[in-house]
Amino acid sequence: MAGRKKRKIKSIAEALKDGQILDKDVREQVELWSELPTELLELIISQLTLKDNICISAVCKKWQSVAVSVRVVQKSPWIMHFPKHGELFEFYDPCQRKTYLIELPELRSCRVCYAKDNWILLYKPITQRLLFFNPFTRELIKLPKFELSYQIVAFSSAPTSPNCLVFTVRHVSPTVVSISTCNPRATQWSTVNYRNRLPFVSSIWNKLVFSNGLFYCLSLTGWLGIYDTQEHTWTVCGVPPPKCPENFYSKNWWKGKFMTEYKGDILVIYTCENENPIVYKLEQTNWTEMNTLGGVTLFASFLTSHARTDLLGVMRNSVYFTKVRFYGKRCISYSLDHGRGLHRLCEELAKQFI
16 A cells, blocks of 8 residues: 555656646646655655655645655665674664675674774784775775784774774773773784772773763673763763663573664663663763654664664654664664654664664
């Protein structure tokens, strides 16, 4: 049904392009189609190409409003699935709900550490090397040797950028952390130990985010460590961890923590098997629970989470997770507008947004 309506709308868009909108029959069809509910129009128009979307916006004010609301300006991240065996990788586009298969022998014996700006940061234990890999261009950039004890590592920007910095933090003692940094043009890593004034324990479950010259590290217990790349300082933020309902602290609850940034704001997502996700924003003195994302779409993944704007109308103000259901046709998601989604949002560690 939706497919036939999409084709009908596209034919009207073509008629508009050819200057046939003055035809009486077309005008009557437009008048009938203009009575469609807004939500149905959003669903149909969101499937059109950008070119057809622009044509459709000339039909009437209502269609223009809907077309603009679902117009894709910024692309959503893709989910990359790392197989247990073989070299055939799956890429899933949440917007188009399409899966692509690519053979990537370059990733043999590697484990993924982080992903951003179409680049994946990988670690090869055999050679003790971190390396950047772009699965779309097949470009490979190696970093100096470094023994990575676990996967808590991130980078600030694409390795082709002169400002790219790779960052990792390791817990040494209850009051000391070891921070190592490197850039793609360096010949060796720089390592410095820093003392903690507040509780901070680094573990494999920590989350890393870069924003405005700062690396933010969310610890297992919810405390936030901050590394200033310009001043080369490490501090533990005095804001207490976000408050969560008691039933969040159940088995494997630590797997349901995610962190990302949007326009300088640090956002944390808490999930649990039997509860809806909660999104918090870091304020000066506390973490504030968010009732709306203001049109932003969050993509939550175990290693890297992202925020996007100007996506499809049905995707806005929602949180998407890297679990795919319905025979690989749809991501698990939660809408803050409608308060609905799926429970049991346990993360699959083999999947990653890029």
